[in-house]
Amino acid sequence: MTILALENVHKVYTSRLKSQHTHALDGVSMELEKGEFVAIMGESGSGKSTLLNLLACFDDTSEGAIYIQDKNIVAMKEEEKALYRREHIGFVFQDFSLLDSLSAEDNILLPCILSQKDLKEKRKYLQKLCHTLHIEDLLKRFPYELSGGQQQRVAIARALINEPDILLADEPSGALDSKSSMQLLELLCALQKQGQSILMVTHSPLAASYAQRVAFLKDGKIIQEIYSGEDNRETFYNRIVHMLSVQESRDLHEY
Ligand SMILES: Nc1ncnc2c1ncn2[C@@H]1O[C@H](COP(=O)(O)OP(=O)(O)OP(=O)(O)O)[C@@H](O)[C@H]1O
Numbered sequence: 001m002t003i004l005a006l007e008n009v010h011k012v013y014t015s016r017l018k019s020q021h022t023h024a025l026d027g028v029s030m031e032l033e034k035g036e037f038v039a040i041m042g043e044s045g046s047g048k049s050t051l052l053n054l055l056a057c058f059d060d061t062s063e064g065a066i067y068i069q070d071k072n073i074v075a076m077k078e079e080e081k082a083l084y085r086r087e088h089i090g091f092v093f094q095d096f097s098l099l100d101s102l103s104a105e106d107n108i109l110l111p112c113i114l115s116q117k118d119l120k121e122k123r124k125y126l127q128k129l130c131h132t133l134h135i136e137d138l139l140k141r142f143p144y145e146l147s148g149g150q151q152q153r154v155a156i157a158r159a160l161i162n163e164p165d166i167l168l169a170d171e172p173s174g175a176l177d178s179k180s181s182m183q184l185l186e187l188l189c190a191l192q193k194q195g196q197s198i199l200m201v202t203h204s205p206l207a208a209s210y211a212q213r214v215a216f217l218k219d220g221k222i223i224q225e226i227y228s229g230e231d232n233r234e235t236f237y238n239r240i241v242h243m244l245s246v247q248e249s250r251d252l253h254e255y
Helices: 048-055 078-088 104-114 119-133 148-160 178-193 233-254
Strands: 002-014 021-033 037-041 063-068 089-092 166-170 197-201 213-218 221-227
Touching: 002 048, 002 197, 021 048, 021 197, 021 221, 037 048, 037 178, 048 063, 048 166, 048 197, 078 089, 089 148, 104 119, 104 148, 119 148, 119 178, 148 166, 148 178, 166 178, 178 197, 213 233, 221 233
Parallel strands: 037 197, 037 213, 089 166, 166 197
Antiparallel strands: 002 021, 002 063, 213 221
């Protein structure tokens, strides 16, 4: 079942004096199946953040449609978009973005309070999430009392507490040391195995090798997609690195 579909999505940024136009996304079409873990890779300026911002309804498309659960979010009014985002999309940032004045537990439950959910029910769901994310013993601590890896696991719990259709992750392991980074990526795989759909943006071939599919973005276009298929992680990692090096040598040739 397709949970997310982008159809010919364009994003053009226009400078304040309207003299300059940047075609950040140039006709992107792709789909994410329910329970699939997809990584988007691309060099700086290829349009990755623009794509995530459109999916998270932080910005508007210039052209095209974005369907989440068959609803075109592009056609929604601002208020409806905000509600839809809260209910259907979870977001994880590179810098964790936890509130220092709240305990881990209150950080996680904040989205439920904002959307006026039954907190008793949500605390039950929190227990399940805590078990998966190994944060049972951290709930009473404040963000500054947690390591980077622990903070990111709390941030993932916050992103998932409203049971979103899609988890959007922007370089989720980018600020972590290599051990915590791999633990976090293993957790994303565990969540995917439990049925969570995940779209992750990353520069790192190692991080991307944890996904089931990698889409390569260049100059606002998806130029190639590869599937892990039956590959083990190391083989898939080697294929991703090979793809990147082929692309680099093409760029060098064109330059
Ligand atoms: N608000 C904006 N106004 C004008 N141009 C923008 C704006 N945001 C991004 N751009 C331009 O759009 C293009 C895509 O930028 P984007 O930030 O999506 O790339 P990215 O792949 O996320 O890069 P990075 O990996 O460095 O974060 C770039 O040319 C960038 O300069």
